[in-house]
Amino acid sequence: NSNNYFLGEILNKNLPGMNYFRSGGHGTVSGIQLRGLPKRYSTVYIDGVKMSDPSSSDNSFYFSNIMNSSIKNVEILRGSQSSMYGSGAIGGAINIYTKNGEDANLNKFSISTGENGSRNLDASFGDKYYNHSYYFGLNLFDTDGISAMNDEKSTNDDDAYDNKGFISNYKYSFNDKFSFNGNLRYSESFLNYDEVTSGRTDSNNSTDDNELSYSLKLNADFGKLKNSILYNYTGINRGTKTFTNTAKNYYGFRDSINFLGEYNFNLDNKILYGFDNEFDKAKFQKDWPTDYLTSDEAIYSQYIDFQFRPTEKMYSTFGLRRDDHTTAGSFNTGRITLAYILDNNSKIRSSFGTGLRYPTLYDYFYGTTVSSKEDLKPEKSKSFDFGYENYFESLDSTIILSIFDIEYKDPLEGWQSHGWKVKNANAKVKSKGLEISSNTKINDKTEIDINYNYSDTYDGADCDDPNVGSGSCIDESMVRVPRHFWSSTLTHTNNKITNQINIIFSDEVRDYGNSNNSFKDVILNEYFVVNYNLNYEIYDNLNFYFNIDNILDEDYENAYMYSSMERSLNLGLKKSF
Numbered sequence: 001n002s003n004n005y006f007l008g009e010i011l012n013k014n015l016p017g018m019n020y021f022r023s024g025g026h027g028t029v030s031g032i033q034l035r036g037l038p039k040r041y042s043t044v045y046i047d048g049v050k051m052s053d054p055s056s057s058d059n060s061f062y063f064s065n066i067m068n069s070s071i072k073n074v075e076i077l078r079g080s081q082s083s084m085y086g087s088g089a090i091g092g093a094i095n096i097y098t099k100n101g102e103d104a105n106l107n108k109f110s111i112s113t114g115e116n117g118s119r120n121l122d123a124s125f126g127d128k129y130y131n132h133s134y135y136f137g138l139n140l141f142d143t144d145g146i147s148a149m150n151d152e153k154s155t156n157d158d159d160a161y162d163n164k165g166f167i168s169n170y171k172y173s174f175n176d177k178f179s180f181n182g183n184l185r186y187s188e189s190f191l192n193y194d195e196v197t198s199g200r201t202d203s204n205n206s207t208d209d210n211e212l213s214y215s216l217k218l219n220a221d222f223g224k225l226k227n228s229i230l231y232n233y234t235g236i237n238r239g240t241k242t243f244t245n246t247a248k249n250y251y252g253f254r255d256s257i258n259f260l261g262e263y264n265f266n267l268d269n270k271i272l273y274g275f276d277n278e279f280d281k282a283k284f285q286k287d288w289p290t291d292y293l294t295s296d297e298a299i300y301s302q303y304i305d306f307q308f309r310p311t312e313k314m315y316s317t318f319g320l321r322r323d324d325h326t327t328a329g330s331f332n333t334g335r336i337t338l339a340y341i342l343d344n345n346s347k348i349r350s351s352f353g354t355g356l357r358y359p360t361l362y363d364y365f366y367g368t369t370v371s372s373k374e375d376l377k378p379e380k381s382k383s384f385d386f387g388y389e390n391y392f393e394s395l396d397s398t399i400i401l402s403i404f405d406i407e408y409k410d411p412l413e414g415w416q417s418h419g420w421k422v423k424n425a426n427a428k429v430k431s432k433g434l435e436i437s438s439n440t441k442i443n444d445k446t447e448i449d450i451n452y453n454y455s456d457t458y459d460g461a462d463c464d465d466p467n468v469g470s471g472s473c474i475d476e477s478m479v480r481v482p483r484h485f486w487s488s489t490l491t492h493t494n495n496k497i498t499n500q501i502n503i504i505f506s507d508e509v510r511d512y513g514n515s516n517n518s519f520k521d522v523i524l525n526e527y528f529v530v531n532y533n534l535n536y537e538i539y540d541n542l543n544f545y546f547n548i549d550n551i552l553d554e555d556y557e558n559a560y561m562y563s564s565m566e567r568s569l570n571l572g573l574k575k576s577f
Contacts, residue, residue, distance in 0.1 A: 003570065005570075007096070016435040019480065020032050027163065030064045032094065034092040035078055036455040043094070044094045055252030070139070074095065083305045083335050084303065087355050132171070133170070134168070136167075139166070143161050157203050159194060160191075177222060182215070190208050208239040209238050210236070212235045215233075218230075230257070233255055256276060272307070281361075315338070316337060318334075318336055325378070333355050350384075351385055356380045357378055381407065382407050387402040389401075396440065398440075401435070429461050431478065432457075448488065455477075458478075472520065475510040477509070480558065501531070502530070505526070532551060547569075548568070
């Protein structure tokens with residue numbers, strides 16, 4: 001129901017335990033960091049397909065092109081989720097589910113316009129009949145944009161962006177036991193972007209991206225026993241041009257053959273088991289010499305996750321995972337969770353997990369001074385959290401508190417003290433903190449949501465290099481992670497009108513410098529942003545909406561020297577059939 005175009009913006013306004021950044025206007029580099037860790041330590045799935053770019057330096061996933069249209073729901077799992085969602089889910093896992101033909105209200109049309117020449121069109125339709133169900137969603141978005149860099153207005157140009165994408169899902173039931181699912185997502189986007197060098201005219205800089213992912217799934221349901229065989233594919237092609245109009249192409253591919261099984265002993269105990277066979281491949285230019293290289297690696301994984309209820313009020317999970325990497329070797333990770341119901345309105349919960357992150361294809365093959373790839377070890381983590389949840393009937397209010405402590409060692413770094421070669425540094429990275437979220441229904445028309453994060457992080461991967469200069473690590477915390485972050489949303493519904501006010505406060509953060517300041521670390525100022533949304537139901541199934549983002553026209557940075565969106569107004573119509 002949000003009026004925001006991009007999924008990252010929606011999550012940023014409504015969830016604790018995460019940090020969202022964007023380097024400029026719409027379509028520029030965007031990322032989500034869970035529990036104070038860089039985005040590469042969180043695993044993202046769309047309809048079960050693992051999303052990341054093997055041709056990027058850190059093999060992470062960017063939220064730049066994820067639009068709100070066709071999204072059914074999003075599940076955020078904080079902390080290590082290794083047994084089920086891969087050993088790399090150290091900060092957590094993000095599961096994005098799109099709509100399918102078995103959902104309601106699928107036939108929709110939406111059109112909107114706004115500041116900076118922004119235009120958006122969404123159209124979708126779907127249905128279920130006999131043994132078939134289908135869904136198709138189309139999204140078209142373009143904007144004249146703003147200048148991503150805020151260095152020199154005389155040389156900056158607005159960075160236009162357009163995104164064309166569609167999502168489709170299909171299901172066929174052979175009988176009451178066997179069924180087939182197919183999911184497809186495609187996005188084609190074009191962005192003018194700015195290089196970081198001050199005084200440079202960046203009219204030629206651009207990136208033309210194509211993202212394709214799909215999943216084919218065969219299901220067998222025999223009551224207590226359920227099994228699925230899946231084939232997943234992700235392909236990303238980035239065609240870039242520099243300020244001199246020099247073209248470079250990046251190709252990243254992933255094939256995955258998976259099996260997932262589930263056996264329910266009874267209503268309280270079940271076991272999940274399976275294997276993942278993942279094949280990553282990339283093709284792009286090496287740093288030096290600059291010839292194109294095709295490289296690949298594979299990971300063969302097996303896992304088991306036992307979910308059981310030892311007592312009437314206690315729930316628990318015990319999971320193990322084994323990953324066999326074609327170069328790094330075999331490693332084991334796991335997780336343990338426990339939840340105890342204190343009464344009908346409250347519970348406590350805790351979890352402990354281990355994880356690891358393998359070197360990327362860039363680490364192994366493309367870096368200028370990569371050390372012997374066989375010497376690189378995966379980064380290893382430990383994650384612990386404890387939580388309390390309670391519903392106060394007299395106040396009609398829910399509160400959720402979590403404390404967490406995460407640490408990983410053997411970070412892969414190109415330290416000055418070992419000749420800038422990519423190696424496992426003798427350092428530790430730590431993140432601990434507190435998350436609080438609450439929902440209070442003031443009356444039958446008004447409710448308020450409040451989220452707060454406290455993050456205490458230590459970036460040993462940057463700051464423990466014995467040769468680190470005085471201009472680096474002026475703060476030992478992780479870059480772009482505020483110590484304090486707070487958001488609140490007040491929603492009031494009266495007949496056909498819904499008003500919503502959203503407030504965000506972010507504390508100051510450390511960030512990396514660039515060539516304009518000799519790569520010295522900087523501190524970005526705190527900021528305070530106020531947003532407003534309105535929805536008005538003109539008549540049945542036809543709604544008018546508008547939103548004003550950054551009402552106070554706050555001038556702030558998520559990344560050093562990158563612009564933030566000024567005050568902007570968007571309005572549109574939504575129609576359901």
